[in-house]
Amino acid sequence: MRKILLSNVLIFLLLSCFIQGVYAADVKPALAVMDFESIGSEGHLGKAVAEIIRTELISTGQFIVLERSQLDKALSEQKLQKSGLIDNKSVVELGKLLGANYIIIGSVVKMGTAYTINARMIDIKTGAATLGKNVTGNDLNLLASLSHDLLESLFGSNIQPRFSLIFEEHFKNNIHGWYLVNDQDKRFDIDNGQYIIESKRGGYWISSRKILLNQSSDFKIYMTVKKISGTDDYGFGLSWGGKNLNTYYIFVITGSGYFIHERIEEGKAERILAKADDSINKGTGSSNVLSLQKVGKQLEFYINNKLVGKTAFSSFFGDYLGCIIYSGNDKISIGFTDIYVYGQ
Numbered sequence: 531m532r533k534i535l536l537s538n539v540l541i542f543l544l545l546s547c548f549i550q551g552v553y554a555a556d557v558k559p560a561l562a563v564m565d566f567e568s569i570g571s572e573g574h575l576g577k578a579v580a581e582i583i584r585t586e587l588i589s590t591g592q593f594i595v596l597e598r599s600q601l602d603k604a605l606s607e608q609k610l611q612k613s614g615l616i617d618n619k620s621v622v623e624l625g626k627l628l629g630a631n632y633i634i635i636g637s638v639v640k641m642g643t644a645y646t647i648n649a650r651m652i653d654i655k656t657g658a659a660t661l662g663k664n665v666t667g668n669d670l671n672l673l674a675s676l677s678h679d680l681l682e683s684l685f686g687s688n689i690q691p692r693f694s695l696i697f698e699e700h701f702k703n704n705i706h707g708w709y710l711v712n713d714q715d716k717r718f719d720i721d722n723g724q725y726i727i728e729s730k731r732g733g734y735w736i737s738s739r740k741i742l743l744n745q746s747s748d749f750k751i752y753m754t755v756k757k758i759s760g761t762d763d764y765g766f767g768l769s770w771g772g773k774n775l776n777t778y779y780i781f782v783i784t785g786s787g788y789f790i791h792e793r794i795e796e797g798k799a800e801r802i803l804a805k806a807d808d809s810i811n812k813g814t815g816s817s818n819v820l821s822l823q824k825v826g827k828q829l830e831f832y833i834n835n836k837l838v839g840k841t842a843f844s845s846f847f848g849d850y851l852g853c854i855i856y857s858g859n860d861k862i863s864i865g866f867t868d869i870y871v872y873g874q
Contacts, residue, residue: 559631560594561587562601562624566647567637576638578754578868579647581819583634584835585752589693589872596628597835604628618652618659625654693750693872697741697851701725701867709737717863724756724865727766729857738772738852745846747874751822753853753866755783757814760862762786766855767820771846778847780854781822781831787812789838791831795847802841809836819868 563584566576587595604627625633636649650659699706701720708725709718716735717728727735743749753768765782772778776797783789787810791803810833811818821832824843831839853866 558592558594560596560629561632561634562596562628562630563587563634564601564636566635566649569637570640579636579638581752581835581868582870585750585870585872589750596630597837601628618657621652622654622657625652630654693748693874695870696743696873697739697869697871699725699867699869706739708739724867725853726758726863726865727853727855728758728861728863729760729855730861732857732859732861734854734856736769736772736775736778736852736854738769738778738850740849741851741871742849743846743871743873745824745843747824748826749824749874750870750872751851752868752870753820754817754868755820756817756865756867757785758863758865759814760785761857761860762813764856764858764860764862765790766862766864767853768822768851769854770822770851771844771848772850772852773848774850778850779844781820782854782856783810783818783820783833785813785816789831789833791839791841793844803831803839805839807833807836807838809833809838 563580565580568576584595587593604624621633621635625631631654632651633654634649634651636647639646639648652659701708701723704710704720708720710720711718715729715731715733717726717730718735718737719726719728725737727737729735751768751770755767757766762785765780765784765788767780767782769778769780777795780790780792780794787808788804788806789810790801793800793802819832819834821835823830823832827843828840829843830837851871853864855862855864
């Protein structure tokens, strides 16, 4: 909860400083958000904050937010680090290569129990740091109030996010009542900000929560998955539109670099999409962000912010959304975290 609140505060501050000029423009500005540097905080926090900022920017409908894969490719070509506070000159060169108008860079610093998010936005045309903001907080109630006040007082009628946050989960506790068990066949556990599902003797395992979404409108679902150990040959990821343990949809990836979308009804699977994709981080220890987005009558599939496939949208069987793993006759252990569900 802390991560989304802190980053919401940051994105509101960032947008408030330049939104008036942008809002009146006919052409949407192109922005890139670098992964933030983590200083004294959990290693994944900088990436998580940057991903949340990208999502918030996209949700306004006022910006073209460049895909993370584009950014990573350009950084590699320029031989620059993928996160942190690189110098303004390098940022300008990177922005020109990307065709971006602005690049947002920053860091997440933890001191004691307080988290400070620092950020600045570089104007690629002028090279000037047009923004330099930082927010600090460890009182979640205060941060929630501040986020709400900023949204109403700073944006109001000027700009409205296209999507509202319906559900989020960071597995700091089990407030949402996820299934927990540890026996000879499987393990469902919450540990260090991850929901761990482990198959000890093969098979598949699923855990889900009832989350109401308006299917007639667009929506977005995000989930971060980490392969902890086990086979690379079977899938793990997101289940949605579930009616029961035998009827649902899945969007999964494998440790070997494949993604799969299937419709499962009464235990019978219909494969709709399946292919290898180089956007997938492979092997044990790798993390990937899966995103499912309904756009009109289409359903789009993203891995690490890259569009990897699309298909016609099909109505849900039910309202259950959650985590699923497959392992065949092998073992596998997967960590799930940072689930966001946005709707209209």
